[in-house]
Amino acid sequence: MDFEINDEQRLLADSVGRWLDADYRFEDFRRFAADASVARQNWACLAELGLLGVNIPEKDGGLGGGAIETLLIMQQFGRALVVDPYVSNAVIAVALVAAEPAGERRSRLLEQIGAGSCRVSIAALEPDGRFDLSLVRTVAKAEGGAFSLSGRKAVVIHGDTADQLIVSARTAGGAGETHGISLFLVDAHSPGIEIRGFPTIDGQRAAEVHFKEVRVDQGALLGGLHGGAEPLEWAVDRGIAALCAEACGAMEKLLELTAEHLRTRKQFGQPIGKFQALQHRVADMAIAVEQTRSMAVLAAAKIDVADRAERRRAISAAKAMAGRCGRLVAQQAVQLHGGMGMTDEIQVGYYFKRLTAIDVTWGNVEHHVELYGDLL
Amino acid sequence: MNLTETPAEALFRTEIRHFVEANLPRTIRDDVLAFKHLTKDQYVRWQRILAGQGWGAPGWPAEYGGPGWSAVQRSIFDDECYKAGAPRQLPFGLSMIGPVLMKFGTAEQQARYLPRIIRMDDWWCQGYSEPGAGSDLAALKTVARRDGGEYVVSGQKTWTTLAQYADWMFCLVRTRSEGKPQEGISFVLIDMRAPGVRVRPIRTLDLGADVNEVFLDDVRIPVANLVGPEHGGWTIAKYLLGHERTNIAGIGMCRRLSASLKEYAKRQTKHGRPLIEDVRFRDRMVKLEIDLLSHEWSLMRLISLEQAGRPVGVEASMLKIRGSEIQQDLGELLMESAGPYALPFVAEALDSGFEGETAAGIGLNSVAALYFDLRKVSIYGGTNEVQKNIIAKSVLGL
Numbered sequence: 001m002d003f004e005i006n007d008e009q010r011l012l013a014d015s016v017g018r019w020l021d022a023d024y025r026f027e028d029f030r031r032f033a034a035d036a037s038v039a040r041q042n043w044a045c046l047a048e049l050g051l052l053g054v055n056i057p058e059k060d061g062g063l064g065g066g067a068i069e070t071l072l073i074m075q076q077f078g079r080a081l082v083v084d085p086y087v088s089n090a091v092i093a094v095a096l097v098a099a100e101p102a103g104e105r106r107s108r109l110l111e112q113i114g115a116g117s118c119r120v121s122i123a124a125l126e127p128d129g130r131f132d133l134s135l136v137r138t139v140a141k142a143e144g145g146a147f148s149l150s151g152r153k154a155v156v157i158h159g160d161t162a163d164q165l166i167v168s169a170r171t172a173g174g175a176g177e178t179h180g181i182s183l184f185l186v187d188a189h190s191p192g193i194e195i196r197g198f199p200t201i202d203g204q205r206a207a208e209v210h211f212k213e214v215r216v217d218q219g220a221l222l223g224g225l226h227g228g229a230e231p232l233e234w235a236v237d238r239g240i241a242a243l244c245a246e247a248c249g250a251m252e253k254l255l256e257l258t259a260e261h262l263r264t265r266k267q268f269g270q271p272i273g274k275f276q277a278l279q280h281r282v283a284d285m286a287i288a289v290e291q292t293r294s295m296a297v298l299a300a301a302k303i304d305v306a307d308r309a310e311r312r313r314a315i316s317a318a319k320a321m322a323g324r325c326g327r328l329v330a331q332q333a334v335q336l337h338g339g340m341g342m343t344d345e346i347q348v349g350y351y352f353k354r355l356t357a358i359d360v361t362w363g364n365v366e367h368h369v370e371l372y373g374d375l376l
Numbered sequence: 377m378n379l380t381e382t383p384a385e386a387l388f389r390t391e392i393r394h395f396v397e398a399n400l401p402r403t404i405r406d407d408v409l410a411f412k413h414l415t416k417d418q419y420v421r422w423q424r425i426l427a428g429q430g431w432g433a434p435g436w437p438a439e440y441g442g443p444g445w446s447a448v449q450r451s452i453f454d455d456e457c458y459k460a461g462a463p464r465q466l467p468f469g470l471s472m473i474g475p476v477l478m479k480f481g482t483a484e485q486q487a488r489y490l491p492r493i494i495r496m497d498d499w500w501c502q503g504y505s506e507p508g509a510g511s512d513l514a515a516l517k518t519v520a521r522r523d524g525g526e527y528v529v530s531g532q533k534t535w536t537t538l539a540q541y542a543d544w545m546f547c548l549v550r551t552r553s554e555g556k557p558q559e560g561i562s563f564v565l566i567d568m569r570a571p572g573v574r575v576r577p578i579r580t581l582d583l584g585a586d587v588n589e590v591f592l593d594d595v596r597i598p599v600a601n602l603v604g605p606e607h608g609g610w611t612i613a614k615y616l617l618g619h620e621r622t623n624i625a626g627i628g629m630c631r632r633l634s635a636s637l638k639e640y641a642k643r644q645t646k647h648g649r650p651l652i653e654d655v656r657f658r659d660r661m662v663k664l665e666i667d668l669l670s671h672e673w674s675l676m677r678l679i680s681l682e683q684a685g686r687p688v689g690v691e692a693s694m695l696k697i698r699g700s701e702i703q704q705d706l707g708e709l710l711m712e713s714a715g716p717y718a719l720p721f722v723a724e725a726l727d728s729g730f731e732g733e734t735a736a737g738i739g740l741n742s743v744a745a746l747y748f749d750l751r752k753v754s755i756y757g758g759t760n761e762v763q764k765n766i767i768a769k770s771v772l773g774l
Binding site: 131135154176196199268278334338341343345360366 | 534718719760
């Protein structure tokens with residue numbers, strides 16, 4: 001085993017870090033979240049740096065990276081509070097598209113996603129399904145050589161700025177069954193799609209998407225008919241691994257901010273970091289960060305193993321740990337910052353919110369504990 | 377010991393319940409139960425309805441215009457008001473400056489201010505914390521310099537809740553810089569409309585702005601606005617903080633959160649069944665329900681001690697800690713009940729009168745904001761760390 005990253009990987013991490021330090025500053029966070037033109041600029045930068053194509057094979061014009069490269073990038077993104085739909089596109093969508101048989105459609109899509117000219121959102125959750133990827137009631141009715149999609153998708157991250165949606169829909173079976181779920185790549189502007197976008201707690205966007213007899217042709221199918229559940233789970237797992245790395249970066253940053261506050265904030269004539277009760281809190285935070293880092297590495301290590309159960313256990317364990325530790329670190333950071341930690345005026349709250357959002361993205365602690373339990 | 381409500385107390389409860397049911401405006405109740413930010417008008421309206429019934433100041437003795445209720449009656453009153461979805465009665469006038477003036481104020485001060493508190497003709501806010509004086513309150517730096525028949529006050533206060541609506545602020549100021557810091561503090565009343573007073577809202581994690589910074593720039597106040605002796609403010613400050621601590625046992629908020637949690641857990645589904653039937657989730661609800669039950673009985677025991685005239689000591693700190701922890705745990709679980717719907721958040725939906733759209737209804741829209749906002753309860757009113765120091769000191773006697 002070797003936990004050292006190679007020179008090329010270090011170069012990648014450093015260059016991402018430098019770009020974020022220079023151009024993705026906290027002071028501009030509200031603009032990133034609120035101003036669509038700024039968001040487009042950032043997206044173009046991500047494309048230009050090659051980051052949108054990190055998981056695209058070299059022969060398809062990408063960087064040909066993998067789990068480790070994604071981990072390094074996401075850690076930096078976590079530190080810098082990146083609000084762009086990176087995971088949906090560069091991780092989940094790319095994984096699903098790259099798994100398609102070679103051909104014109106695959107090449108074109110990968111090229112467009114990598115170039116940032118096609119933004120994809122994953123429409124997999126449903127209003128009453130919580131985090132369950134197989135609770136699919138949206139139907140895709142076969143009509144001649146085409147399909148007609150009807151149903152509702154919930155909390156589609158950045159769904160209101162997407163060009164294409166990857167939609168899970170039922171072509172056979174009943175809600176809760178994995179067999180009979182198919183994936184479709186659907187133009188977000190197709191007739192019959194109604195998208196209601198909302199801000200999210202962490203300065204991003206999420207949409208409720210209503211499909212009313214949306215017609216798509218046979219070519220919209222991603223993966224095999226009825227066989228969408230497994231690739232979706234696999235691709236979302238890759239997204240979860242990325243989120244664990246992001247959580248790790250955000251927690252590192254919170255620990256640094258809190259340590260700095262404890263060194264400089266004075267009460268009772270001394271830095272509050274001199275009080276043992278607070279020192280132990282910081283120690284707990286540091287332990288939590290370390291555990292999350294280990295689990296993020298574990299998730300990256302297991303994402304490509306062939307055995308589904310082995311992969312799934314690792315991913316759920318990592319996400320549960322990141323959720324639990326993220327909550328602890330964020331709550332302590334707020335508490336140790338006192339009243340200032342409760343304000344929208346310093347960075348701490350923004351990391352708190354992002355970590356909370358990560359916890360409820362693709363399954364919270366409870367959900368992943370349950371999934372792990374099913375595989376014991 | 378009599379561990380059940382007496383017939384008289386039960387009758388009292390019925391009387392309160394009927395009155396609140398009949399008189400609490402529906403629009404106010406709906407906003408309260410949806411955890412919205414209330415307007416000034418909503419607070420004042422409800423307070424005046426209570427005042428009209430003679431219940432405006434439930435904790436006050438009859439000689440000052442209170443109903444002269446026992447501690448048990450007061451707790452029944454609070455309980456019924458909370459259950460019905462009434463706004464909380466703001467503590468700044470009723471539980472803070474009111475009792476202070478009764479104990480330390482002159483007859484003139486009492487006559488001038490107390491009746492106006494009951495009808496909320498004056499809105500009060502609390503000028504204690506400063507940027508450099510939080511847990512270490514005695515480090516406060518706002519200065520009041522004597523100039524003839526006036527004080528000239530300069531400095532900055534912070535975390536001043538609802539100061540944007542305030543007519544008056546009771547305020548700790550430094551009148552002497554020599555000697556121990558505690559011995560140079562005075563307690564004064566500042567007219568918020570006086571020249572030199574400026575209020576700046578602080579946006580909080582729920583994107584509301586109910587706390588403020590208050591800047592005081594050569595604000596002139598008559599010497600008659602001094603409460604108690606000059607340099608004698610620390611004693612008053614401590615007296616007042618004692619009052620605040622029993623208030624922030626937070627029992628009402630705990631009950632409200634607990635009721636919402638049950639309601640959401642019945643309405644939300646998991647694997648096609650109501651969430652409340654999910655053993656994993658239900659166990660966590662039950663644990664909190666038990667925590668709350670023990671918290672309620674602790675509070676009742678403390679109230680009965682108070683009623684019997686026995687001194688209340690560190691128990692108040694314990695109640696503050698448990699109350700804040702239970703509120704936070706309930707807030708966490710409430711957020712979790714929403715599943716992925718904790719994510720979308722329309723901040724304006726927390727404003728009274730909002731008629732726009734949210735992703736999954738007003739209730740789920742606000743769960744994450746509520747979770748964020750509840751982090752404050754272990755910080756304000758003396759952080760939980762400070763409360764634990766108080767408890768440990770008393771247990772160890774070191």
